[in-house]
Amino acid sequence: MQTVKIGNTNWQTSNIALGIMRMGTLSVPQSVAALQAAHEAGINLIDSADIYGNDPELGRGSSEIHFGQALKQSGLSRDDFYIQSKGGLYANAANQITRYDSSKEHLIAAVDGILRRTGIDYLDSFLIHRPDPLMEPEEIAAAFDELQASGKVRHFGVSNFNPQQLELLQSAVSQRLLVDQLQFGLGHTGMVDFGLHTNMTDQGSVDHDGGLLEYCRLHQLTIQTWSPFQYGTFAGTFIGNPQFPELNRELAKLAEKYQVSKNAIAVAWILRHPAHMQVLIGTMTPAHILDSAAGSDVTLTKQEWYDLYLAAGNELP
Template identity: 55%
Template sequence: MKQINLGATSLKIPAMGLGIMRMEAKTPAEAAKVLDTAYDCGINYIDSADIYGQGKSEEVFGKALKLAKVNREDLFVQSKVGIIIDPARSHGSFVFGGRYEFTKQHILDAVDGVLKRMGTDYLDAVLLHRPDPLMDLEGIKAAFDILQASGKVRFFGVSNFNPQQFQMVQDSITQRLMFNQLQFGLMHTGMVDFGINTNISNADGTDHDGGLLDFCRRKHVTIQAWSPFQYGNFEGTFINNPDYPELNKELKKLADKYGVGKNAVAAAWILKHPAQIQMIMGTMTPAHITDSAKGADIDLSNQEWYDLYLAAGHQLP
């Protein structure tokens, strides 16, 4: 498995991580097989959030870890906190928030909840899940300091924060923010589109995120790409989707060339970017994990990267 730097450090993490949002639907035995398959593929990075499955995903993970061949100390486990669940809109793997909260006490309580559900004494990383307009900067600092001093959390980061929000938190805390988890993939390319269409009056030239891609690259912040094979947020995957014939034709062409599946090629497209992006796959199907992981070993040419970008319906000025 290809390795990338953890933030601005010299520590190495795999270029792919396993997201466990859908683990709530698995039995502990099934989940253990998922963990073992990922680990055998070189993926020892686990991404969670306290809201996944309304907490059940982390409970299943904790039980699965006791059955799996892999040990806790062999894994890098992170979770995200800060979203208060809206039960009326949440069901199964699809969980939605009613509000956000980054007070000191909520962060501390949320982390304790994650630790209890997972059956572990510490998390390798905690990320603030989505920017809260009412975020308590002093509370975030106090919570992070307590979590670090107690040994409950090693590293910190954010998810879905724009550059100003990221820097505002960074300026307020003692620790260095290592991550920003953002949606990115062949059908969610806004961070790339904006840069390509600089100073052009079209929709792709609209800055939706404050130049996040370049900001994170300059600051040596690890971007974690969530929902890498999805179009929209939760609409579905573009892989083998008849609504995306040209993209799937190009994916098939390159999959045949490299002797892999389409998922691996779509993953390789993300990992080709020089920002050292870590891709978070959310599948709970061992065969899909094995195929996607092969993307870390594919070095697409620059032309192949652009061919995929264009086949996805994007244009160059």
């Protein structure tokens, strides 16, 4: 398992992380098996959010409850993992997300809830889950300062923020923002398409993100890529999907060459980008965790990277 430096720090973690959004649907023994498989693969960063899991009895956050129970029963220790979670979404009594909430009060309560559910004393990193149109950067700064001073959070970042939102928040907070979680993969290549279609007027030239990929590289923010095997947003996976025959043929060819799975090749495609991204995988099946993690040790050639990009239905101008 290869490592990646988080932000501009010397904080090194595995370049593949395990997202536990689906852990709330598992039994505790199944959750233990997922954690043990991740540890066996060399994965040492766990990514969560306070809204992950919506068990009828436990409510929202059940994924973190299952994670905390599994960690205690797995034979692994808190120090085996960098544990990261997100907050800033508000759920009503019916467990429906009705607003984004980046107020100081909400963010501090979110972290307290995360620590209680997971049964740990601190988070290695805490991210603002979504940009809040009513965001007041000074309130977030006050929350970050209190959370850091209390020892509850060590590092901070965001998820799904564009460059101007990042600039606005960074102008107020004293901590360096280290992470931006963004969707990226062979089925979601917009950040790359825009750069390739510069000075053109076709669909690929439309900048949906404000030059986000280049911004993160210039400002040393680590991009953590979510839903790496999905096409669209939550439309489904392209792996083994008959809607993507050319892409699956290319994935299979390279999987045979490198003696890994197609999932591992899709991971390796992301990791080949010089932005030094970190891939968040969300599978809870131990075998799939292990076969996806194998992509960490595959270095595609430049031609193979472009072959996959083209096979995914893209073009080079």
